[in-house]
Amino acid sequence: MKILCKIALLAPALAVSAAWLVVLRLKDVAAPLLVAYGLLLLGLAIGLLWPHALGRRSTRTRVLALLGAPAALSTLALYFAVVFYVTDVPVLLGLASAAALAGALVVGLRGRRGTAGATAGRTRRALLLGGAGLALGALSGLSVSRVDRHRRDVLAQGAQELKEAVRAPGARRRGAVGSVRVFPLHTGDTVVTYGQFYGGLDGWEGLTGYTRTLLDKAQIAVPVYAYLIDHPLHGLMMVDTGVSWEQANDHDGYYGHGGMASRLLTERHEYRLTADQDLRVQVARLGYDVKEISTVFLTHVHDDHAGGLRSLPRATVVMDRRDWDEGVLYPYSFDLVKERLSFPAFDSGPLLAFPHSQDHFGDGSVVLLPTPGHSPGHMCVLVRMDGASALFMGDTLYTLPHLAVDEVRQMTIGGADTARQVEAARRVQRLLASATDTVPLFAHDNTRYRHAVASAFSQGRPDAAGLLALRRHMDTVLTPDWRLRPGQAPHFVPSGAGVGEVAFR
Ligand SMILES: [Zn+2]
CATH class of the missing domain: 1.10.287 (Helix Hairpins)
Incomplete structure (x- = not known):
């Protein structure tokens, strides 16, 4: 019985220690240091419960003096080094x-x-x-x-x-009313593990993927894009809202609102954003006011897409109910818009490869397409412009090469979610194949395609030549049956210190 009691004490102690080690690893504490520290904690726990296991003359007092003091000191040191905030x-x-x-x-x-x-x-x-x-x-x-x-x-x-x-100089006035215009807004960068971004077919799936995120720290910085849409009939809208200045530069304060757990589970240097990349600044410099933004289409709830919500005091936020019901991990981003959420019914019938869709305004100008997988309620947004359409991908596919879903895949949740994710990618492929006037716009494209998009949309809408340039760019990366052309496969290039790069071969 006594041994059962001891095991009953040991189990929660080990669970708490393991969770603490995971937090420290998330905060980038070096693995060898964590192994030594973990062994110290394990030795202390065993030594306190079974002193004789550490030597015949060992007593609880000795264990406390020999292992307890260093364990307490190193816990404090680690706390102050990576967790402490004012x-x-x-x-x-x-x-x-x-x-x-x-x-x-x-x-x-x-x-x-x-x-x-x-x-x-x-x-x-x-x-x-x-x-x-x-x-x-x-x-x-x-x-x-x-x-x-x-x-x-x-x-x-x-x-x-x-x-x-x-x-700052460079601000401009808005253009003449008349046509739909789309402005890609680069709202900072996020630091992610290379495998999480590109390793879906190399074992980054489900629990294995999450474990590898802890162990493998080959990291890259990828851009975070949100899109501003100026619509002559429906006003100013956005697809996603990117990251905000507070999220990136007052990380602990921002995530502290969600309690200690939010702070512990998010990386302090996850986002990089300068003042002129903030949504409010970019919108103002394009000649608009964030108060004019009436609708936000949120592709999914993740925080690199929802961070700008606090800057939009009037907008209705349209998102799939399944994402909301699943639970928002960082509610602070949603605090100010909770009363302004709108959930589409997806009852507008099929559209191309998609069996369900939501024609948001009833005139075909903005159509929402369910693409679950990355999150339960992920959706893509199709916006009709004059003579072209833009398909906003959210995180259905991170970059243009990800359209070759059998060769490049992002980390997937596993099981049915992975199947859904691949199914969504295939629907997107079919849509792009049949609607040749449609260009995909990504949330995290870190390839040359992002520059082609920036140039084609520099005035808000691509003209015929700009559109052609984008489709041609797609043809240089992907074959008609959605495989990568030679020279387009991504690989990780480590840098001496810190964040590495992605190259294509
Ligand atoms: Zn994202």
Whole structure:
């Protein structure tokens, strides 16, 4: 029975330690360091439960002194190195205060027995500990306003940077009304593992994929695109909203709103974004106001697509209900739009390769196409322009080469989700094959195609020559049966330090 009790204690301790190690790995702590630290924690747990396992003369007190102290110190060091953020100060002081007060209570209760001298000594210690506890508690309370002020300063400085970026030269006036215009907005970059982006056919699938994300730190930076659409009938719209300045530059503050777990599970340097890449700045520099944006089509809930939602005070957010019902991982991005969500019914009948669609305005100008797989409610958005259509891919396929889904594939969730993802890719292939006036616009394309898109859409809409150039570019990368042409297969090129590159061969 006793051994069962010990195992019952060991199991949760190991689970908590494993979760903590995963967090540290997510934060890029070197693997050898984590192995040593993990062994230390394991040794401590076993040593405390079965002291004799570590040597015949080993006792719990010795284990605590030999392994407990280094384990506690390294835990603290790792916490301060990769987790600590300024808003933790009041919590840390509060915890220290509680510990001191509890210590005072224990010493005080024990102090009633023994000789007069010993009792006096214990009382003194209890008073000292109690005093320290009260002082730490007071400091914790006082630090709240200091920490708040610090965060306000960071945000005010960001707001100032954004303001200056709007005023920078290069801003232009909006064009004449009349035709649909689409502006690709490069809202910063995100750092991802190469395999997560390109390794779907090399074992990056399901649980294996997630495990490899922890172990394999061959990382690349890929762009995050959102798209602004100026429509003569339906006003100003967006497909996705990209990343915001706060998300990238006040990461812990932004994700701290979702509680400690959000902060722990997101990487501090996941996003890179300069002030002039922020959605508000880019929209203003194109001659528009974010308040004019009336509709956002959100391809899916992930945070590199939803980060700009907090900047859009009036927009209705159209997204697939399945993504919302599945649960939003970082609700803070959605906090201000919760009352303005609209879920399509997908009851407008089939469209080309898609059995279901949603003709959003009822005039065929914007059609939503379900492409589940990357997320349960992922959708693509088809926007008709004059003489051409744009198919906004979201994360159905990350880049142009990903259209060769049998040769290049992003990490997939596994099981039925992988099957759905591949099915969505094939529907997209069929749509692009039959509608030759349609160009795919990606959310994370890091190939030369992104430059071709930027040039074709520099004035908001591609003319016949621009459209032809994009389709021709597609033909140089992909064969008519959706295979990669020679020289187009991606591979990882490590750099000396930090983030590597993608090359094609
Ligand atoms: Zn994405």
